Ligand SMILES: Nc1ncnc2c1ncn2[C@@H]1O[C@H](COP(=O)(O)OP(=O)(O)O)[C@@H](O)[C@H]1O
């Protein structure tokens with residue numbers, strides 16, 4: 001294999017156009033004062049990611065931290081290819097397994113088992129390949145008793161279990177995990193972290209978004225701290241986590 005990076009961002013900017021969403025429908029026109037409407041209409045596209053350049057090496061495990069709205073999910077969406085950059089380029093190499101928003105790609109009326117098959121196919125396996133791994137996936141999820149019930153009867157934690165179980169059984173080259181573990185119980189979280197450690201030693205490239213600094217420290221080679229759509233710092237996990245903590249809790253750090 002070459003030493004080309006697995007993921008490469010070159011001067012990437014992502015803007016969202018919010019006018020329509022904000023003004024959506026007559027109801028808003030009626031409910032808002034005219035001056036507010038004018039202010040909203042005048043608003044420029046919202047810049048969620050600004051001139052970001054970043055390389056993630058093959059086999060590297062990068063965690064992304066930062067406050068809500070910092071641009072973390074946007075970054076993952078661009079890697080997964082579900083979002084397009086407004087400017088700049090994103091290059092990826094290898095098969096990507098995205099574990100993005102909770103339940104994305106799942107259907108409430110299908111059973112857990114049917115959803116596994118559907119997701120496996122959506123993520124690039126043949127039906128035969130998914131069926132060959134079905135037992136293993138169900139076993140990992142710990143949902144054997146529930147797997148023939150419709151997904152709408154699942155809790156958010158159970159849905160996350162299913163999603164993670166599918167993603168980790170697809171032999172990814174690049175695994176993307178966006179806060180998906182947060183809703184799982186502790187036991188499942190530990191199991192997922194162990195699986196991620198294994199991926200790490202198997203040189204799978206990982207990008208992990210989490211607010212749990214303990215997990216972040218455990219699974220990453222580097223940590224990227226995002227703030228306001230920019231990369232504020234990228235470097236060794238302990239160092240970046242420390243700086244982030246000092247930023248979020250300045251008084252605690254000073255004490
Ligand atoms: N589809 C969208 N339309 C408009 N704004 C969006 C959209 N998705 C995200 N944003 C905005 O972009 C910013 C970054 O969002 P996001 O990447 O989800 O942040 P994070 O994952 O770090 O919480 C936020 O201010 C958010 O409100």
Ligand SMILES: [Mg+2]
Pocket residue numbers: 072073074
């Ligand atoms: Mg997010």
